[in-house]
Amino acid sequence: MPAEHPERTALDTLDARPAPIALDEYAARRERLMAELPENAAVIVPGAGLKTRNRDSEYAFRQDSDFHYLCGFPEPDALLVLLPGREAGEAVLFCQEKDPLKEAWTGIRIGPEGAVRDYGVDEAFDNAERSRLNDLLDGRRSLYLPLADASAMALAENVRQSLSARARRGAIAPEHFGDVSAVLHELRLTKSEGELALMRHACRISAAAHRRAMRMSRPGRFEYQLQAEIEHEFVWHGARAPAYGTIVGGGANACVLHYVENAAELADDTLVLIDAGAEYALYAGDITRTFPVNGRFTAAQRALYDVVLAAEERAVAAVAPGVTLDAIHQGVVRDLTAGLIELGLLEGELDANIDSQAYRRFYLHSTSHWLGLDVHDVGSYRVDGEPRALEPGMVVTVEPGLYVPDADDIPAAYRGIGIRIEDDVVVTAEGFEVLTGDVPKRADEIEALMRGDDV
Ligand code: GLY
Numbered sequence: 001m002p003a004e005h006p007e008r009t010a011l012d013t014l015d016a017r018p019a020p021i022a023l024d025e026y027a028a029r030r031e032r033l034m035a036e037l038p039e040n041a042a043v044i045v046p047g048a049g050l051k052t053r054n055r056d057s058e059y060a061f062r063q064d065s066d067f068h069y070l071c072g073f074p075e076p077d078a079l080l081v082l083l084p085g086r087e088a089g090e091a092v093l094f095c096q097e098k099d100p101l102k103e104a105w106t107g108i109r110i111g112p113e114g115a116v117r118d119y120g121v122d123e124a125f126d127n128a129e130r131s132r133l134n135d136l137l138d139g140r141r142s143l144y145l146p147l148a149d150a151s152a153m154a155l156a157e158n159v160r161q162s163l164s165a166r167a168r169r170g171a172i173a174p175e176h177f178g179d180v181s182a183v184l185h186e187l188r189l190t191k192s193e194g195e196l197a198l199m200r201h202a203c204r205i206s207a208a209a210h211r212r213a214m215r216m217s218r219p220g221r222f223e224y225q226l227q228a229e230i231e232h233e234f235v236w237h238g239a240r241a242p243a244y245g246t247i248v249g250g251g252a253n254a255c256v257l258h259y260v261e262n263a264a265e266l267a268d269d270t271l272v273l274i275d276a277g278a279e280y281a282l283y284a285g286d287i288t289r290t291f292p293v294n295g296r297f298t299a300a301q302r303a304l305y306d307v308v309l310a311a312e313e314r315a316v317a318a319v320a321p322g323v324t325l326d327a328i329h330q331g332v333v334r335d336l337t338a339g340l341i342e343l344g345l346l347e348g349e350l351d352a353n354i355d356s357q358a359y360r361r362f363y364l365h366s367t368s369h370w371l372g373l374d375v376h377d378v379g380s381y382r383v384d385g386e387p388r389a390l391e392p393g394m395v396v397t398v399e400p401g402l403y404v405p406d407a408d409d410i411p412a413a414y415r416g417i418g419i420r421i422e423d424d425v426v427v428t429a430e431g432f433e434v435l436t437g438d439v440p441k442r443a444d445e446i447e448a449l450m451r452g453d454d455v
């Protein structure tokens with residue numbers, strides 16, 4: 001029987017927290033962004049606002065990733081303006097005003113003085129002073145902003161109209177709106193040492209949570225109870241939110257790729273798939289493990305599991321500079337298809353099954369995505385129409401799976417089994433570094449951990 005109370009000794013080192021991103025790193029990111037822009041451009045990047053959940057209650061605030069990347073300012077309703085070459089300062093922030101009455105309700109606000117002092121922007125103003133934007137942006141030929149953000153577009157359009165209306169008095173309105181996201185997302189794709197330290201921590205917390213869920217699993221418990229174990233561990237270690245909705249899918253629920261109900265009872269002799277990652281300092285972990293609810297794989301479960309595991313281990317080991325995610329995916333497809341033929345779930349020749357995409361009945365998602373401030377992180381997957389070569393500092397997931405339909409033509413022992421194994425991997429100069437190795441994935445090791453052994 002698995003231990004009722006997971007021990008914490010293995011997790012003690014998690015209490016050593018990595019350093020936050022330094023102010024000069026934020027400044028360097030802003031410099032790099034500005035260096036990519038044409039002459040006489042300016043940037044506006046809004047932070048996130050609060051969203052109403054229901055009457056008088058709001059969803060937990062989560063800062064916009066692009067905004068965070070450029071300044072780290074943590075409050076809602078802020079706006080960052082970058083003005084390359086401006087003598088009075090290139091980084092200007094608008095933020096919530098200090099207000100003793102509001103602060104009595106919702107806590108201390110940083111305010112403009114605090115923003116300059118503690119976040120390293122050059123100048124900051126209350127949001128009530130946003131009309132200053134017109135003067136700040138007067139004479140800039142192009143404005144770079146997130147074009148997909150309607151409120152940013154409305155703001156930029158407002159500035160353009162105000163300055164156009166003052167043209168006779170010498171004001172110069174921007175002629176061009178450019179997409180800051182495209183430039184920024186290329187920068188975000190390669191992680192610095194400071195970012196990697198935060199991601200290692202997010203992944204270690206995520207791994208600890210998966211270990212805890214494995215130990216707490218048994219038939220008769222509910223999917224949401226394993227979710228509770230996972231999220232308990234996240235918060236305990238200072239990761240105050242999951243990086244995405246925790247997925248706990250027992251039995252055939254594992255075949256629903258973005259299952260979020262987490263409401264079913266876990267049955268004996270079935271597998272449970274958990275896809276869950278902690279968000280630490282806004283960086284995401286993203287781990288999937290699949291394990292037997294009762295701690296012991298059946299022969300059929302194990303056979304299918306080992307096919308996914310072998311594909312996953314080979315794919316992880318293939319991560320290196322110059323390799324493409326497309327090539328890694330093709331390798332996974334080949335390994336999974338060969339395994340499906342071996343188990344009698346597909347018939348015929350390997351190449352024929354790959355060419356006809358017969359494997360898609362069992363595996364229809366791709367193997368990898370970028371990981372960073374967003375779980376499906378930004379940055380394009382293709383360059384000039386070709387799959388992009390990996391470079392040191394990129395972080396990717398590797399997450400093959402098999403999802404067997406509950407259909408009459410499938411051998412009964414395999415019906416309704418869903419398996420995915422997901423790790424997070426940094427591309428290094430020599431090859432790869434796995435961030436999520438603290439939680440076992442070999443079937444024997446999972447069984448040993450669930451028995452309460454030291455794994
Ligand atoms: N958790 C979402 C994903 O693995 O892509």
Ligand code: MN
Pocket residue numbers: 286369397399422
């Ligand atoms: Mn993923």
Ligand code: MN
Pocket residue numbers: 275276286287288422
């Ligand atoms: Mn995942």
